[in-house]
Amino acid sequence: MALEHTTAYLLLGSNLGNREEILDESLRLIAENIGVISKKSSRYQTEAWGKTDQPVFINQAIAVETPLSAIEVLEKALEIELRLGRIRIEKWGERLIDIDIILFGDEVINIEHKLQVPHPQMQFRKFVMEPLNEIAAEIVHPVLNLTISDLTKKNIDNLAVKKL
Template sequence: MMLNKALECSTAYLLLGGNLGDREENLKRAIELLDEKIGRVTSVSSLYETAAWGKTDQPAFLNQAVALQTHLNALEVLDKALSIEQELGRVRKDKWGERLIDIDLILFGDEIIDIPDKLQVPHPHMQNRKFVMEPLAEIAPDVVHPVLGETILSICLNIEDPLEVKKL
């Protein structure tokens, strides 16, 4: 007799951010939609406020890290995250520009994915950005970066990013 094998579940870590509109409400709504459309949200960090990075002449961002369990693969998670951004009113204009919501796939289990111009996991710049690492270290301190072989907390403690990140 053959038993149905349960679908494999992966843990995805995402970083949410936004600096337009009701920033806190936009993050809250994004988390609800992630839970509804991608997988069960298992952990959410505190809110963190950070000055804009890259293009600095804009309002400060609120950021939040989210862990979720999903049966989707990484590309499906990315596509659904982009769809949620659109549903919440995101319009892509300038790279690093102002936005209502931004949802980045930071880690996907221990997978290393490099699909040029589409998806890179782990996020290639995460270890250099305090606004990514501090919320992530709050919810996943012992997770090991699959390329660097260091824990998220260890990377966070040694980051040299001068940008101030304020936990709210």
């Protein structure tokens, strides 16, 4: 019997070092450790959100077909971040790599101080919604019951997000 797979939507971001190379290596390690990458958005240059006095980010959304649970995907993502040199110094600070779980199938998960899916701030962040909309426009947010396309249209975040 084949293992069940869930489609996890992840957002990758980097604003330090060779950002393109770091994202490429992240994709390789995700494919090796989490699952098959079935979709990739374009890469977007985005202004920093939350803490704005830092270099611009390159962000990319991906869909991954994974046999892992959401918590296992989180653990693997954190391992990949560490392997690529991520050091957590301050909230929303600059980073070599950030891998966030945005959606995990149609699951709603709330493990306090560890994992919230759907990502609780996704609909407010243009740097999340623009790349996600490119690969998942018709996916319905399991809490807000609106498509990614509709949420993207309603987004009022005015930070610059530019397709590369």
